[in-house]
Structure formats: structure tokens, C-alpha cells
Amino acid sequence: MICALFGRIFRSHMKRSAQRIVVNTVMSSTSPQKAPEPSSSSLLSFVPGGSALSGLNSKFQGWRASLGLSNPGTAENLQKEVKATLLQNMFFDGARADLSKSLSMNPVFQVTHSFALGSQTAPPSYNFGAVFANNNIFLQGSMDDGGNLSMRFNQGWGGNHVTKVQSQISSQPGHSMIQIEHDYQGADYSMNVKTLNPSVLDGAGIYIGSYLQSITKNLALGVESYLQRADPSSSELNTQFMAKYTSTDKNWIATAQLQPAGILSATYWQKLSEKVDVAADLQVLALPDRRDAVATLGAKYDLRFSTFRAQLDSSGKVSAFLEQRFAPTFAFLVTGEIDHFKNAAKVGVGVMIESSSLTPEEMGLTPEGLPLPPP
Amino acid sequence: MPSEETKERIIKAIDLGRTVLHYGWVPFIIYIGYTRSNPQPSLIKLISPLA
Numbered sequence: 001m002i003c004a005l006f007g008r009i010f011r012s013h014m015k016r017s018a019q020r021i022v023v024n025t026v027m028s029s030t031s032p033q034k035a036p037e038p039s040s041s042s043l044l045s046f047v048p049g050g051s052a053l054s055g056l057n058s059k060f061q062g063w064r065a066s067l068g069l070s071n072p073g074t075a076e077n078l079q080k081e082v083k084a085t086l087l088q089n090m091f092f093d094g095a096r097a098d099l100s101k102s103l104s105m106n107p108v109f110q111v112t113h114s115f116a117l118g119s120q121t122a123p124p125s126y127n128f129g130a131v132f133a134n135n136n137i138f139l140q141g142s143m144d145d146g147g148n149l150s151m152r153f154n155q156g157w158g159g160n161h162v163t164k165v166q167s168q169i170s171s172q173p174g175h176s177m178i179q180i181e182h183d184y185q186g187a188d189y190s191m192n193v194k195t196l197n198p199s200v201l202d203g204a205g206i207y208i209g210s211y212l213q214s215i216t217k218n219l220a221l222g223v224e225s226y227l228q229r230a231d232p233s234s235s236e237l238n239t240q241f242m243a244k245y246t247s248t249d250k251n252w253i254a255t256a257q258l259q260p261a262g263i264l265s266a267t268y269w270q271k272l273s274e275k276v277d278v279a280a281d282l283q284v285l286a287l288p289d290r291r292d293a294v295a296t297l298g299a300k301y302d303l304r305f306s307t308f309r310a311q312l313d314s315s316g317k318v319s320a321f322l323e324q325r326f327a328p329t330f331a332f333l334v335t336g337e338i339d340h341f342k343n344a345a346k347v348g349v350g351v352m353i354e355s356s357s358l359t360p361e362e363m364g365l366t367p368e369g370l371p372l373p374p375p
Numbered sequence: 376m377p378s379e380e381t382k383e384r385i386i387k388a389i390d391l392g393r394t395v396l397h398y399g400w401v402p403f404i405i406y407i408g409y410t411r412s413n414p415q416p417s418l419i420k421l422i423s424p425l426a
Binding site: 101103104106107109111128129130131132134139140141142143147149151167169171176200201 | 377382385386389393396397398400401403404405407408409411412413414416420421
């Protein structure tokens with residue numbers, strides 16, 4: 001059953017890419033010609049065997065294309081809007097400064113120096129980062145003062161295929177990890193396979209595969225399987241189910257993720273106006289030995305020169321984050337969190353300075369009509 | 376199944392690869408960025424936070 005499914009997916013994908021190549025060659029040739037339509041009459045000439053099957057397949061593909069479904073986004077980005085509205089991911093405490101310097105715009109080349117000081121949870125640190133990106137490749141690396149490297153490498157292959165490598169390497173043994181993944185986004189579905197810390201010798205590691213498919217114009221359903229192999233003899237397979245409902249005008253999105261073991265994560269995001277987004281997030285843990293639930297409610301205001309986020313959660317935390325841009329290259333950040341149940345508070349301030357060695361012409365800000373200086 | 380000797384060699388090769396990646400990745404990005412940038416930046420601007 002699964003083999004058949006994969007076979008179908010693979011075949012449809014091959015077919016699509018073949019069609020795309022045909023379309024591309026037709027587009028690039030000068031004589032106007034129409035791309036050959038998949039023939040639907042091959043079913044009528046009922047030749048036994050493969051041709052009937054391929055006719056059925058092309059009919060299925062034609063029917064599928066006629067539904068006009070759009071790509072549902074990746075499984076990893078299922079809760080992207082909610083994460084961008086809530087401030088969990090950007091919260092910091094203490095003081096920090098990020099000095100980033102753009103050295104080139106096309107291709108993008110940028111170096112960053114970050115300093116962090118006075119945090120309650122992390123020691124003072126310095127971090128040097130570099131980013132290089134062109135149309136196909138994205139390279140990112142950063143090294144902190146303790147000699148820990150974190151790196152990312154993305155390679156686009158064209159045709160919506162992307163391979164990503166992500167790694168953290170530390171000089172202490174046992175703190176390093178590597179993740180290799182491959183993403184494919186089809187017309188109405190997305191697939192991803194990834195592996196964490198795979199061992200070449202005995203196949204140990206974590207392997208994750210996910211598939212998200214648009215069912216109607218609004219609804220997408222998906223499944224993610226998680227195989228954990230500690231050693232060749234023991235392995236554990238977990239599956240989680242995903243659903244995403246996007247309103248027709250794309251103004252609100254509801255998602256749910258369920259692990260049958262008893263973990264539910266549900267989110268809701270809505271764009272109230274041009275400048276205001278709100279998000280709600282509910283995490284429920286109903287394991288036999290542990291029951292827990294946290295609800296979070298947050299709002300984000302995008303003003304002209306600043307972004308303000310505020311959120312409240314059911315564990316008694318109130319937090320806020322202000323990012324104020326005084327100039328295009330200078331931003332000032334303030335964060336604060338009060339934990340009412342634990343009677344604790346955290347405050348953070350930061351600056352972000354971007355400098356550039358480029359002249360406005362080199363950054364692509366040349367007004368049109370003026371001739372560019374010769375290189 | 377590979378023999379013990381091959382295993383040992385693979386482990387050594389992975390360790391070497393990890394060390395090369397650990398200390399070579401950021402210099403590698405800087406080298407790529409420095410050679411492919413348009414226009415080419417000066418080295419002091421590349422390293423110093425203040426320049």
C-alpha cells in the first residue's frame with residue numbers, strides 16, 4: 001500500500017518535471033508552439049497493461065490540476081505565522097548588541113558581531129557570524145567565544161528541491177549535532193525527509209519524514225513519522241498528524257498537531273488589520289504520568305518605525321518586546337517579562353546596528369534613468 | 376558488515392571531517408564572500424567591528 005503510494009507520488013513527480021521541461025523548452029524556443037496536453041483519450045483505446053495505467057494516471061493528474069489547489073507550505077512552517085506573532089523565539093534578557101555589516105548585495109555577503117552580557121541564564125558571550133547567499137546557495141556560520149560553531153548550508157536544485165544541512169559543533173564531546181534534510185514542494189503538496197545525527201556505521205540516529213497535502217482550497221492535512229534508532233536492535237516509531245485551515249482571504253489560519261501518545265498543539269492566527277496580528281497557542285500534554293497544558297495569547301503591532309509584541313500565558317507570564325527603529329540602520333530593542341506565579345522578572349535591552357561599506361549606487365538604489373557608472 | 380579495522384578508519388575520517396568543518400567553515404564563508412563579492416571589500420572592513 002505504502003509502496004504503491006510512493007510509486008504514484010514518484011511517477012506523478014517525474015511526469016510533472018518532464019512536463020515542466022517540455023514547457024521550458026517550448027518557452028525558450030522562438031517558434032510559438034503549445035505544450036502537448038496530456039492525452040485523456042488513451043483510456044478509450046484500452047490497450048492492456050501499462051498504457052491504460054498511465055492514461056489513468058494522466059487523467060488523475062488532470063483532475064488534480066483542475067482542482068486548483070495551492071501549495072500548503074512546509075510541515076516545518078505549519079505554525080510560522082503564530083511564531084512570528086508571539087515573542088518566545090525572540091525573547092532575551094540582559095544586554096546585547098548586534099553589529100552587522102553588509103559587504104555586498106548581490107550576492108549577499110554580510111558579517112555580524114554580536115555581544116551579549118548580563119543574562120540570568122547564559123554567560124556573557126561574543127559571537128562572530130558570516131552569511132553568504134546567491135540564488136542557489138545559502139551559507140551561514142557563526143562561532144562563539146567558547147569555540148562552538150553553528151552552521152547552515154542550503155542548496156537549491158531548481159524545481160522546488162532544496163537540500164539543507166544544519167550543524168552545531170562543539171569542542172566538548174557529545175554536544176555536537178548534525179541534521180541533513182531535503183525539501184520538495186509540489187503544486188499542492190510538500191514533502192520533507194530529514195535525519196539527525198545519522199551514524200554511517202550502524203544506521204543509528206533519528207529519521208523523520210513528513211508529507212503535507214492540500215485537500216481543499218482551505219484545508220491541508222499532513223502526517224509526520226519519526227523513527228528513532230538508538231542502536232540497530234531497537235527502534236521506536238512515532239507518528240504525528242497535522243491539519244491546517246487557511247481562510248479563503250488568508251486572513252486567519254488555524255492549525256492542529258496531534259501525537260497519538262497524547263500531545264496536542266493547536267494554534268490560531270488572525271490578521272485584524274494591516275498593522276495588527278493576533279495569535280493564540282494551546283499546548284496540551286496528556287501522558288499517563290504527566291498532565292499539563294499551557295495557553296498563550298499574543299498580539300503584534302507593526303507601526304511605521306517600530307514593532308511591538310505583547311503576550312500573556314496561562315503559567316502567569318506577561319511579556320512584551322519593543323523594536324524601535326530610529327534610523328534604517330539603527331534599531332533599539334527592549335524586552336521584559338514578569339512571572340507572576342514565581343514572582344520573578346527579566347529585562348533586556350539591545351541595539352542593532354547595520355553598517356555598510358557600499359555606496360547607494362552599489363546597493364541598487366540608483367534612480368532609474370541615470371546611467372550606471374562603468375565598472 | 377565492515378571489519379573492525381575499517382570501522383576504526385571510518386570513525387577517524389569522520390572525526391577529521393568534523394574538525395575541518397569546525398575550524399574551517401567560517402573562514403571558508405569569508406573566503407567565498409571575499410572572492411565573489413561585488414565590489415571586493417577591504418580586509419580590515421571584513422574583520423573589525425568598528426571600521
